[in-house]
Structures are given as structure tokens and as C-alpha cells.
Amino acid sequence: MSETISTEAFQVLLDRAGISVSPANMEEMRSAYMMLQAMRERVRQPRGYDAEPAHIFAPAGR
Amino acid sequence: MVSDPTLLTIREASTLIAKRKLSPVELTKACIARTEALDASLSTYVAFTPELALEAAEAAEVEIGTSGPRGPMHGIPVGLKDIYDTAGVATTGHSNLLKRRVPTEDAFTVTKLRASGAVITGKLGTFEFAIGGPSFDLFTPPARNPWDPARTTGGSSSGSGAAVAAGMVLGATGSDTGGSIRSPSSLCGLAGIKPTYGLLSRRGILPLSQSLDHAGPMCWTVEDAALMLQAMAGHDPLDPACADVAVPDFTEKLDETVKGKTIGVIRHFHETDHQAAPPVLAAIEQAIAVYKSLGCVIKEVRLPPLMDFAAVGLIIMSSEAFAIHQADLRATPELYGEIARDRISMGGLLTGADYVQALRRRQELCAAVAEAMIGVDVLLTAGSPFPAQAIDKVPKWLMYQKPSITMPFNVTGLPALALCAGYEAGTGLPVAIQLAGHPFAETTVFQLGHAYEQATQWRVTRPALLAA
Numbered sequence: 001m002s003e004t005i006s007t008e009a010f011q012v013l014l015d016r017a018g019i020s021v022s023p024a025n026m027e028e029m030r031s032a033y034m035m036l037q038a039m040r041e042r043v044r045q046p047r048g049y050d051a052e053p054a055h056i057f058a059p060a061g062r
Numbered sequence: 063m064v065s066d067p068t069l070l071t072i073r074e075a076s077t078l079i080a081k082r083k084l085s086p087v088e089l090t091k092a093c094i095a096r097t098e099a100l101d102a103s104l105s106t107y108v109a110f111t112p113e114l115a116l117e118a119a120e121a122a123e124v125e126i127g128t129s130g131p132r133g134p135m136h137g138i139p140v141g142l143k144d145i146y147d148t149a150g151v152a153t154t155g156h157s158n159l160l161k162r163r164v165p166t167e168d169a170f171t172v173t174k175l176r177a178s179g180a181v182i183t184g185k186l187g188t189f190e191f192a193i194g195g196p197s198f199d200l201f202t203p204p205a206r207n208p209w210d211p212a213r214t215t216g217g218s219s220s221g222s223g224a225a226v227a228a229g230m231v232l233g234a235t236g237s238d239t240g241g242s243i244r245s246p247s248s249l250c251g252l253a254g255i256k257p258t259y260g261l262l263s264r265r266g267i268l269p270l271s272q273s274l275d276h277a278g279p280m281c282w283t284v285e286d287a288a289l290m291l292q293a294m295a296g297h298d299p300l301d302p303a304c305a306d307v308a309v310p311d312f313t314e315k316l317d318e319t320v321k322g323k324t325i326g327v328i329r330h331f332h333e334t335d336h337q338a339a340p341p342v343l344a345a346i347e348q349a350i351a352v353y354k355s356l357g358c359v360i361k362e363v364r365l366p367p368l369m370d371f372a373a374v375g376l377i378i379m380s381s382e383a384f385a386i387h388q389a390d391l392r393a394t395p396e397l398y399g400e401i402a403r404d405r406i407s408m409g410g411l412l413t414g415a416d417y418v419q420a421l422r423r424r425q426e427l428c429a430a431v432a433e434a435m436i437g438v439d440v441l442l443t444a445g446s447p448f449p450a451q452a453i454d455k456v457p458k459w460l461m462y463q464k465p466s467i468t469m470p471f472n473v474t475g476l477p478a479l480a481l482c483a484g485y486e487a488g489t490g491l492p493v494a495i496q497l498a499g500h501p502f503a504e505t506t507v508f509q510l511g512h513a514y515e516q517a518t519q520w521r522v523t524r525p526a527l528l529a530a
Binding site: 013014017018019020021025028029031032033035036038039040042043044045047051052053054055 | 369404
């Protein structure tokens with residue numbers, strides 16, 4: 001599990017995205033966000049400058 | 063006279079139709095009657111169109127009577143997931159947001175199906191926008207599993223899974239962004255294929271995540287899935303992701319021996335990364351034994367952790383889905399069901415850098431899988447790690463809690479087939495295996511899936527509710 005995020009900080013993220021969450025769902029969304037955080041950390045591994053995104057096709061023969 | 067034509071496979075029905083021993087009208091009427099008998103308890107359709115189906119069946123009957131069938135789909139009743147556009151018939155994504163949306167054109171794949179002579183019976187329920195469900199706050203309730211109506215069908219192609227398993231149609235379209243064809247195929251005991259990314263056009267299908275979305279068929283048997291895929295495939299120059307490749311005969315290798323084929327078992331996916339339930343693990347071992355008996359070579363394959371694929375897929379899917387829906391989510395959030403709204407909203411909390419990092423990791427994962435598949439014909443793992451759950455107890459954030467076992471083949475774009483591999487003792491619920499092949503090697507995937515079906519007896523059993 002990733003680091004926790006305070007309710008206030010989570011609300012800032014929601015506001016920035018323009019998303020309204022009902023008070024009843026707030027804690028559940030915050031918990032889900034922390035699981036998403038763990039996934040973000042998983043894909044943020046160090047990579048070289050030549051690490052291309054997946055939509056770049058490999059030249060023929062490479 | 064066929065006693066119950068709804069229990070025929072597409073191959074069987076089309077053979078009888080070609081011999082004039084089964085009429086498309088008789089078959090369609092039987093499917094309509096089955097739907098009228100069961101749809102109240104299974105909530106399969108969001109828009110059932112029996113009059114249109116009968117018109118199409120009558121036209122098929124006349125044409126077949128004068129000039130023979132166009133092909134194996136001519137006169138075959140099929141349902142469409144309600145994210146496939148249909149000219150003149152509402153296409154809603156099972157969402158209140160689009161409840162009154164009536165397209166003026168068919169999706170490309172629907173045009174192809176109509177051209178094959180398939181009889182369209184209506185629009186089937188889906189998880190809202192192919193992501194939110196099972197939901198009880200939409201304009202119709204979620205589809206229920208014919209093997210046990212207290213259970214979920216899986217999703218997101220929920221109505222498609224239920225309708226085929228219940229014999230309401232002989233085939234149905236699905237879409238698959240993280241497993242939405244293969245999950246309901248697994249939980250409803252069907253054969254469903256997510257073909258190679260780019261094989262089928264996505265034009266006219268409501269998008270969830272453009273770089274992960276795939277269209278595909280769901281049927282009772284692997285052979286039927288091959289026949290229906292044949293009818294849906296073809297290059298669409300107006301879909302920029304549609305590959306301009308020759309479409310092979312997907313049934314051409316079905317009866318060839320599989321002796322010598324190499325099957326790479328990804329044990330860590332279903333044994334540790336997302337530990338499957340005991341009946342699923344047992345079914346996989348039995349399937350391996352079947353393939354060994356058929357002369358296949360079994361080897362273990364190790365891929366990057368399943369969670370890496372799941373994280374990449376979830377970040378890309380959430381980001382792309384939020385980009386599609388953000389204006390509506392901000393303006394009219396009340397028109398979304400809670401599950402779709404909350405799941406899509408999570409994409410708004412990701413950054414541009416998160417999305418690009420996921421795309422960079424996707425490239426690395428594709429390369430790792432391609433290398434691992436050298437010398438391997440297909441990969442094998444679970445179709446679903448578990449049989450169908452209670453419909454009111456499906457965890458809303460399951461994909462966040464446990465890595466999806468189907469997502470790796472959305473991330474890599476490889477063709478992946480889920481097929482029935484038995485039934486859980488006691489509950490009788492289906493369990494499934496999954497076979498994934500090389501890009502555009504659907505014929506080999508079908509060949510190995512069909513060989514397994516022919517060597518086992520699982521296709522004989524139908525849901526008990528059909529006997530009642």
C-alpha cells in the first residue's frame with residue numbers, strides 16, 4: 001500500500017479534476033486512490049531517455 | 063424437425079439451414095420464445111427487437127430459398143452489446159446519459175454482420191459504458207447468470223454472456239478493454255475471443271479506452287466464435303487503428319492435428335500473482351493433461367508480474383476513459399450510475415506523466431512477452447481466477463485490489479480466447495482457461511481451443527434453467 005493521503009489533500013485533487021464526490025463515497029474513493037497510487041509507483045520505474053511510449057512503432061528490421 | 067433449435071451451435075444451425083432442414087424464421091421464433099420466457103429473470107436485453115429480427119429472418123429465408131446461404135451466419139440470430147451503434151435503434155451504453163441516443167449509422171462490424179445475413183435480435187445489456195457494473199441504478203437492472211441467476215455474469219459484456227448461455231441467441235458481440243469479453247465468457251461457460259488489436263474495426267462502438275478497446279464475438283463453441291469473427295473482420299479505412307491485413311479463414315486449421323504445438327503455461331499468473339480458486343487451478347491442470355494427451359509440448363513461461371500489466375492497463379484505461387467522459391462527468395454526474403461514475407472519475411486524478419509512464423512500461427511489457435513467446439504457439443492461464451460471484455457482492459474496486467488476469471492481452475494486443483474448462487463441483491458454475499497467441503494468429507488460437515473442446519465433454523452441459 002502506498003502512502004496515505006489526507007481527506008483535505010484528496011479534496012484538492014478532486015477539485016482540480018472538476019469531480020464531485022458525495023460525502024458517502026468520499027472515504028471509499030480515497031481508499032481506491034491509494035491503491036491507484038501504488039500502481040502509479042509501479043510504472044514510474046527509472047528509464048533511460050530512449051524509453052519510448054508504446055505508440056511508437058519499431059522500424060522495420062529492428 | 064429440430065426439437066430445440068436454440069441449443070444448436072452456429073455450425074449445426076447453418077448446416078441445417080443450408081440443407082433446408084431448418085428455417086431461419088423457425089430458429090428466430092424459437093430464440094424469441096426463449097427470450098420471452100427468460101428475460102424477466104435474467105435482464106438480458108436493454109432493447110429487444112423481435113419484429114426487426116423476424117423481418118430479417120423472413121428475408122433470409124426467401125434469399126436462401128432462391129439462391130442459397132451467403133455463408134454460415136446467414137439466418138443466425140445474434141445479439142449486440144449495447145455499445146455497438148445500430149441505425150434507427152437506440153444505442154445507450156446502458157447509461158441514462160445516452161438513453162435517447164439513436165445513431166443514424168451502424169457500427170462497421172454491425173454492417174459486416176448484416177452483410178453476412180445474421181439476424182440481429184436487439185441490444186444487450188452491458189456494464190455502463192463497458193466499465194460500471196453490475197449496477198442496480200441504471201434504467202434496467204444488470205444481467206444475471208443463467209447458471210445461477212443470483213450470480214453475476216461478469217462484465218462488461220454482461221447481457222451478451224447471459225443471452226448466449228441461455229440460448230436466446232446463438233452468438234453475441236462483446237467488447238474487451240481489460241477482459242470484458244473473456245470475463246463473461248468464462249463465468250457464463252462460453253467461448254469468447256478478444257482478437258488481435260486492429261483486426262476488427264472499433265468505428266461505431268462507444269469507446270472506453272481507445273488504445274485498449276477490442277471488439278469480438280461470444281458464442282457457445284470455439285468453432286462458432288471463429289465463424290462469427292469471420293463475419294465481423296475486414297479492414298476499415300475509417301478506423302485509424304484497424305490493420306490492413308488479409309483476413310484468413312479462421313476455421314481452416316480447426317481439424318488439423320495439434321501434435322507438436324507448444325503451449326507456454328504462465329503458472330505464476332494464476333498460482334501466485336492472482337491465485338485462482340481451487341476448481342480453476344484443477345481445470346488448468348486437467349487442460350494441460352488434455353493437451354499432453356494430444357501430443358502438445360508443455361513448457362512453463364515466465365512473464366513480468368501480472369500486477370505490472372494490470373497497473374499499466376488500469377492507468378491507461380482510466381486516463382483515456384476520463385478524457386472521453388470528463389465534460390459529461392462535470393456537467394451531469396447524476397446521469398451516470400455510481401459505479402461507472404466513480405471508476406471513470408479516478409482517471410481524473412492521474413497526471414499526464416502517469417499516462418506516458420504507463421505507455422513506456424507498456425512498450426517494455428510488449429517486448430518482454432514477445433521474447434517469451436519465441437518458440438511458443440500459445441500461452442495458457444486462467445480465463446477468470448474464480449467462478450461467478452453473487453451479483454450483489456462484486457467488489458467495486460476489484461481491479462485495484464487484485465491484478466486482472468485478462469488485462470495482459472489488452473496491454474499487448476495479443477489475441478486471447480476464453481473457453482469453458484469444466485464446472486465447479488457443488489455449484490455447477492463454469493470455470494475457464496485462456497489461450498493467447500501471436501499477433502494475428504487467431505487461426506492457431508482457435509485450432510488449439512477447438513482441439514480441447516473436441517477432446518472434452520464440457521459443451522454437452524447447458525444451464526439447468528433451460529431444462530425448466
